[in-house]
Amino acid sequence: MINTTKALLISSILSITTMASAALPTQWQLDNSHTRVGFSVDHMGFSTVMGHFSDVDGTVKFDLKNPNQTQLNFVIDTDSIDTAWAARDKHLKTEEFFNVKKHPTMSFKSTQVNFVNPQQAKVTGDFTLLGQTKPLTLNLTLNKIDNSPLTKEPVVGFRATGTIDRAAYGMTAYSAGITTNVPIQIDGELVEKKSK
Helix, strand or coil: CHHHHHHHHHHHHHHHHHHHCCCCCCEEEECHHHCEEEEEEEECCCEEEEEEECCEEEEEECCCCCHHHCEEEEEEEHHHEECCCHHHHHHHCCCCCCCCCCCCEEEEEEEEEEECCCCEEEEEEEEEECCEEEEEEEEEEEEEEEECCCCCCEEEEEEEEEEEEHHHHCCCCCCCCECCEEEEEEEEEEEECCCC
């Protein structure tokens, strides 16, 4: 199993290195049809509630030859929260939580990107929630960089993970029973940014 994992990692790195020599774009945008911003919270120790935001917009400046110069900018529509239960979603949109009327978006803008190998990086940036901006670090993994067999155009597949302390942004409701340190996971694909 370990040898198989190593082989897959080496294969991925070789694929990424090969693609680096190709003529790839440096300006990318999220493919919304293949992007998911998910989160999970512990509910009083009884269960884990999972949800996601269905409306996210993002642009990325990424050059394989200069990966540490990568810049990310994501904006998420807070009204698009979905936990698979309408009543809970309605509550989460109120002033106790995301207060979507006053704060219709939350955002992340990178300030530093450090690739530790061709596939993995630490991304530090400014995360804004409920009108407050604080530093946030994400662990970024590039899953695959290749031309799509469907569109024949280049695609970057990625996963980013991290933890957000909601209480630090003033979202303290029900903190005795609901997680304040919220794990997040962003799975997505980048495609070439098209000029409007």
